[in-house]
Amino acid sequence: MSEVDAGPATVVAPPAVRARAGRRGLGRLLRTQPLGAVAAVVIVLFVAAAALAPFIAPFDPTAQHRDAFLAVPGSPYLMGTDDLGRDIFSRVLYGARTSLLVAVCTLVAGGIIGIVIGVASGYFAGGWVDTLLQRIMDTLMAIPGIVLLLFIAALLGPSIRNTVIALSLLVIPTFNRVSRGEMLRIREELYVESARASGCSTWRILRRHGLPNLLAPILVVASLTFAIIIIAESALSFLGIGTPPPTPSWGAMLSDGSRYMEIAPWMVVFPGGALTLGVLAFNLLGDAMRDFFDPKQSSR
Amino acid sequence: MRSLSRIRVALVILMVALLGTACFSPANTGGGGGALDQERPLQQDAGPPQPGGTFRYTLPSDAKSLDPHTQSSYNTHIAIGSTYSKLVDYKTGPDIPYGASELEGDLAETWNVSPDGLTWTFNLRKGVKWHNTAPVNGREFTSADVICTMDRIRALPGQQVGQLATVAGWTAPDPYTVVFTLKTPYAEFDTNMAGHFMWILPCEGTSGQFDLNTQAIGTGAYVMETWNRDRERVLVKNPDYFVEGQPYIDRIQISIVPDQAASLAAFRTGQTDFLSTLSLDKTQAEKVMAEDPDAVLFREAGLTETRVFMNQAKAPFDKLEVRRAVALAIDRKAMVAAIRAGGNETGPVSPTLFGGLPAEESAKLQPYDPEQAKQLLAQAGLPDGFTAKMIVTDGYGANVVREAQWVQEDLAKVGIKVELDVQDYATYFTESWAQKNYDIGYGLQTPFLAADDYLTGEWLSTGARNWYNINDPQLDEMINAQRGELDDTKREQMLLDTQRYIIENVSNPIPLYVYDGLSIYKSYLHDAWSHPDYGTRHQARMWLGPEAPGRTG
Numbered sequence: 001m002s003e004v005d006a007g008p009a010t011v012v013a014p015p016a017v018r019a020r021a022g023r024r025g026l027g028r029l030l031r032t033q034p035l036g037a038v039a040a041v042v043i044v045l046f047v048a049a050a051a052l053a054p055f056i057a058p059f060d061p062t063a064q065h066r067d068a069f070l071a072v073p074g075s076p077y078l079m080g081t082d083d084l085g086r087d088i089f090s091r092v093l094y095g096a097r098t099s100l101l102v103a104v105c106t107l108v109a110g111g112i113i114g115i116v117i118g119v120a121s122g123y124f125a126g127g128w129v130d131t132l133l134q135r136i137m138d139t140l141m142a143i144p145g146i147v148l149l150l151f152i153a154a155l156l157g158p159s160i161r162n163t164v165i166a167l168s169l170l171v172i173p174t175f176n177r178v179s180r181g182e183m184l185r186i187r188e189e190l191y192v193e194s195a196r197a198s199g200c201s202t203w204r205i206l207r208r209h210g211l212p213n214l215l216a217p218i219l220v221v222a223s224l225t226f227a228i229i230i231i232a233e234s235a236l237s238f239l240g241i242g243t244p245p246p247t248p249s250w251g252a253m254l255s256d257g258s259r260y261m262e263i264a265p266w267m268v269v270f271p272g273g274a275l276t277l278g279v280l281a282f283n284l285l286g287d288a289m290r291d292f293f294d295p296k297q298s299s300r
Numbered sequence: 301m302r303s304l305s306r307i308r309v310a311l312v313i314l315m316v317a318l319l320g321t322a323c324f325s326p327a328n329t330g331g332g333g334g335a336l337d338q339e340r341p342l343q344q345d346a347g348p349p350q351p352g353g354t355f356r357y358t359l360p361s362d363a364k365s366l367d368p369h370t371q372s373s374y375n376t377h378i379a380i381g382s383t384y385s386k387l388v389d390y391k392t393g394p395d396i397p398y399g400a401s402e403l404e405g406d407l408a409e410t411w412n413v414s415p416d417g418l419t420w421t422f423n424l425r426k427g428v429k430w431h432n433t434a435p436v437n438g439r440e441f442t443s444a445d446v447i448c449t450m451d452r453i454r455a456l457p458g459q460q461v462g463q464l465a466t467v468a469g470w471t472a473p474d475p476y477t478v479v480f481t482l483k484t485p486y487a488e489f490d491t492n493m494a495g496h497f498m499w500i501l502p503c504e505g506t507s508g509q510f511d512l513n514t515q516a517i518g519t520g521a522y523v524m525e526t527w528n529r530d531r532e533r534v535l536v537k538n539p540d541y542f543v544e545g546q547p548y549i550d551r552i553q554i555s556i557v558p559d560q561a562a563s564l565a566a567f568r569t570g571q572t573d574f575l576s577t578l579s580l581d582k583t584q585a586e587k588v589m590a591e592d593p594d595a596v597l598f599r600e601a602g603l604t605e606t607r608v609f610m611n612q613a614k615a616p617f618d619k620l621e622v623r624r625a626v627a628l629a630i631d632r633k634a635m636v637a638a639i640r641a642g643g644n645e646t647g648p649v650s651p652t653l654f655g656g657l658p659a660e661e662s663a664k665l666q667p668y669d670p671e672q673a674k675q676l677l678a679q680a681g682l683p684d685g686f687t688a689k690m691i692v693t694d695g696y697g698a699n700v701v702r703e704a705q706w707v708q709e710d711l712a713k714v715g716i717k718v719e720l721d722v723q724d725y726a727t728y729f730t731e732s733w734a735q736k737n738y739d740i741g742y743g744l745q746t747p748f749l750a751a752d753d754y755l756t757g758e759w760l761s762t763g764a765r766n767w768y769n770i771n772d773p774q775l776d777e778m779i780n781a782q783r784g785e786l787d788d789t790k791r792e793q794m795l796l797d798t799q800r801y802i803i804e805n806v807s808n809p810i811p812l813y814v815y816d817g818l819s820i821y822k823s824y825l826h827d828a829w830s831h832p833d834y835g836t837r838h839q840a841r842m843w844l845g846p847e848a849p850g851r852t853g
Contacts, residue, residue, distance in 0.1 A: 244721070259584065
């Protein structure tokens with residue numbers, strides 16, 4: 001059984017015990033899920049690269065070096081240049097910023113809305129609130145993701161903000177379903193019954209007992225959804241309705257590079273590699289966390 | 301779960317291997333590869349034309365409507381260019397330079413002008429049939445159709461109205477004669493009738509008996525069999541075409557493929573026979589020509605102008621200093637050399653046309669001078685520059701978006717920060733540009749075929765394509781004055797002076813350059829002598845050799 005599932009959340013361990021438990025948990029994660037640990041390291045590197053891009057990138061990612069169109073990887077352009085002479089290494093680094101920015105904003109916006117709807121719906125399951133909210137979610141889920149994305153992105157126009165709006169709508173049902181399912185389970189737990197019997201308000205029950213117990217499944221879903229968002233953002237940019245030029249985005253770089261695939265393969269290989277690696281890392285981490293938090297897996 | 305993880309690890313290793321190996325081969329490109337210098341002529345010694353076969357090609361975007369009188373978009377006119385006919389049209393062929401303005405009869409067999417230059421008489425071909433499609437049903441074309449068409453042109457606020465600006469009226473004394481009476485003598489009236497937009501429509505269409513937006517029933521070489529907007533157009537041979545023996549090709553299939561890479565792949569894998577200039581850039585052309593020794597490169601000497609245009613109703617573009625600063629901030633010479641396969645700097649009228657400013661003078665009047673641009677911005681009260689949104693469309697192909705990014709970078713160097721708004725073609729053309737719903741934009745301009753078309757259409761305060769809010773009475777006077785001048789030498793001088801005035805006192809839209817377009821044909825395609833005119837009448841004379849795939853002829 002995982003730490004977050006271990007009984008009522010009101011039983012709070014002293015800080016020193018929690019710290020030891022955390023270290024033990026990390027140690028067990030490394031021991032039982034080595035691939036997940038590698039993925040976590042890759043993600044940390046990605047985040048660091050994105051955060052430190054202004055210091056690491058040798059050039060401005062939008063600066064055109066007009067004497068070096070489609071330059072071969074080497075010095076001074078480590079990953080070569082594109083069809084406007086822009087340094088691909090710098091663009092890949094800044095592209096990570098765009099991808100992570102979009103993913104984090106989407107997860108925060110879509111995640112919060114999805115969780116709030118899911119928790120409310122799960123706690124009041126069976127009532128009209130639940131029915132109404134879930135039918136809205138069913139409708140959103142019934143529309144194929146890419147169609148919904150294209151529709152919203154085309155309607156609002158290409159920009160990072162609009163991409164976040166489109167992607168948020170896409171992920172809301174996922175968070176809703178997971179949090180609602182968990183909430184249905186949690187509301188039947190004895191400690192919730194006790195809290196209710198002792199006169200705790202609904203808000204207090206949800207805040208103190210509901211949300212903390214949702215953490216594990218939400219973390220797993222967030223990690224897997226992160227990868228989906230990165231791909232979706234790239235897909236929108238590839239189609240020209242995501243991040244507008246010249247802002248670096250892996251998808252837009254792939255789109256530009258696809259026209260020169262045989263002439264200048266570095267234009268697609270490096271952003272494509274970064275995209276693959278990033279998505280793979282988030283997927284592996286998501287898998288590892290799911291296994292780690294799964295009581296059946298951890299008891300083996 | 302573990303086996304899945306192993307697969308993922310293998311994928312990571314594979315990706316790393318790819319990164320290490322695929323990217324470090326020497327570039328086989330850059331500027332000016334050899335392949336484009338070895339331009340191969342279209343085959344002329346292939347024997348007599350052979351009928352049959354299907355001609356297939358792709359275009360990056362489609363028409364919004366097929367009505368040639370309400371739409372001045374390139375896409376509309378290219379879509380109906382083999383379906384409708386004009387009274388007269390441009391002559392093309394192996395002995396005629398690309399873009400030459402020599403005319404020949406199309407629906408008119410002959411035409412003449414009275415000695416006073418005021419009466420133009422067009423003698424129509426007899427026995428010309430409309431396509432056999434309801435409600436026209438293959439009836440004979442007559443002068444009544446010309447009258448219907450001209451009446452509709454005058455009733456609509458389209459670009460075509462400008463072509464008839466000098467005309468007082470028209471009559472049809474018999475079914476095969478049409479007479480135009482001009483208000484003032486105009487030596488190029490027949491050229492106007494060959495203009496991009498002067499298609500002759502059946503009276504059934506102009507009177508609303510069929511929907512001109514979705515259906516095209518003409519007298520041209522090809523009948524439009526199907527039009528699935530944004531997907532495909534299929535044209536089939538008109539068996540009753542008035543030129544005996546033509547057209548040779550049975551079927552023309554045009555697929556709308558916005559992705560340039562997909563268009564290229566389709567050509568390379570033999571799924572299409574032609575790569576249009578809109579689906580091709582210099583580097584790609586070099587690659588295709590290097591790979592396919594039988595491919596035929598056709599260089600279309602520049603007529604299409606690239607432009608930066610501004611909405612003078614919106615600050616700060618209402619200030620001449622700002623517009624002039626934009627003009628001086630752009631390194632157009634380096635831009636054309638880097639992005640296009642060739643071209644020349646241009647003034648408002650393309651330099652190869654009668655009355656066009658020579659490229660050297662255009663370059664001199666609009667030099668690349670970022671320092672002066674900054675000074676002008678300071679004079680306009682904007683020493684720190686400003687921000688604006690620049691519209692552009694990918695409907696003209698990916699190169700135009702590349703060019704917009706070049707302009708964006710140049711403007712940023714003088715402090716003008718523009719955010720690119722990449723729009724689909726229909727939105728860009730119909731809702732943004734034509735509705736004057738923008739701040740600043742970058743795009744291509746219709747390659748008009750006479751100086752007057754440019755000036756009256758775009759710079760006259762009442763011009764049909766004055767989508768910039770230009771209103772300069774002195775300029776109006778200059779444009780109108782040159783129209784009435786019959787002496788060629790004097791008129792040419794007036795045209796040149798008008799353009800100098802535009803560059804220095806209006807500076808909007810800012811002409812950058814005319815570029816050479818490159819198109820590539822499969823070697824089995826013969827006699828593809830096109831013209832920058834929007835029509836595709838030359839397709840009637842094209843034919844496919846026996847080695848063309850799927851050829852049935």
